[in-house]
Amino acid sequence: MPRGTPRGNHAGRAVRCMHAIDHLGARPSSTGCAPCRERGDGWAELWVCLTCGWVACSGGSPNQHARAHYEETDHPVAVRLPPASRLQWCHVHRCAV
Numbered sequence: 001m002p003r004g005t006p007r008g009n010h011a012g013r014a015v016r017c018m019h020a021i022d023h024l025g026a027r028p029s030s031t032g033c034a035p036c037r038e039r040g041d042g043w044a045e046l047w048v049c050l051t052c053g054w055v056a057c058s059g060g061s062p063n064q065h066a067r068a069h070y071e072e073t074d075h076p077v078a079v080r081l082p083p084a085s086r087l088q089w090c091h092v093h094r095c096a097v
């Protein structure tokens, strides 16, 4: 007996992100991406880790040091500089929060 069981899942939104932080707890440790400066590379966007204040490149930058920082440290959330933009990115859920 065919019986349709509609599922209430919204694709890709099953898990709610709980990593967002209200305030920038850590001060940016730098005004640029340190690994990029060492290599003489540039960057398109700077993001600061909300856990420790590490500043690194992301977005359209040729290197992705913000992502590398997450993979090294498991610090989940970064905010785009300047902080006035208030846009936070969760590396765990790969979504803006």
Ligand SMILES: [Zn+2]
Residues within 6 Å of the ligand: 016, 017, 018, 019, 020, 076, 090, 091, 092, 093
């Ligand atoms: Zn999250």
Ligand SMILES: [Zn+2]
Residues within 6 Å of the ligand: 033, 034, 035, 036, 043, 056, 057, 063, 064, 065, 066
């Ligand atoms: Zn970089």
Ligand SMILES: [Zn+2]
Residues within 6 Å of the ligand: 049, 050, 051, 052, 053, 054, 069, 073, 075
């Ligand atoms: Zn960090």
